[in-house]
Amino acid sequence: MNNEVTNGAKEELKKKIISVLETIADPEIGIDVYNLGMIYDIEVIDDKHVKIKMTLTTPFCPLANILPMMIVEELKRKLGIETDIELVFDPPWTPEKMTEKGRRIFKERFGYDIVEEYRKAYGSK
Numbered sequence: 001m002n003n004e005v006t007n008g009a010k011e012e013l014k015k016k017i018i019s020v021l022e023t024i025a026d027p028e029i030g031i032d033v034y035n036l037g038m039i040y041d042i043e044v045i046d047d048k049h050v051k052i053k054m055t056l057t058t059p060f061c062p063l064a065n066i067l068p069m070m071i072v073e074e075l076k077r078k079l080g081i082e083t084d085i086e087l088v089f090d091p092p093w094t095p096e097k098m099t100e101k102g103r104r105i106f107k108e109r110f111g112y113d114i115v116e117e118y119r120k121a122y123g124s125k
Contacts, residue, residue, distance in 0.1 A: 026057070052086070
């Protein structure tokens with residue numbers, strides 16, 4: 001059976017994948033992995049396989065094994081997709097990787113814009 005998908009179908013599947021990723025929160029911060037900016041790339045191989053390149057907020061993250069496993073399990077359970085995770089630390093994660101939605105959630109939860117504070121402390125990209 002051929003599992004190839006058209007570019008339009010790949011984009012639709014990618015949107016569904018992102019919707020699932022938005023349900024998987026980093027337990028320490030309480031914001032999902034997608035909007036935290038931990039997902040660097042989503043490559044749809046075919047309708048049943050995806051490769052995700054992701055990072056962690058720090059290489060010393062105690063959830064280094066748990067978060068990728070949560071992603072694999074949720075995508076399998078909700079979409080029936082097999083997922084290969086590549087964990088990378090280059091480029092390193094910074095708050096500037098967060099989506100606008102992630103920044104909004106962070107500001108609502110913690111009372112300040114982490115990206116603005118990061119840029120004040122370390123300069124812009």
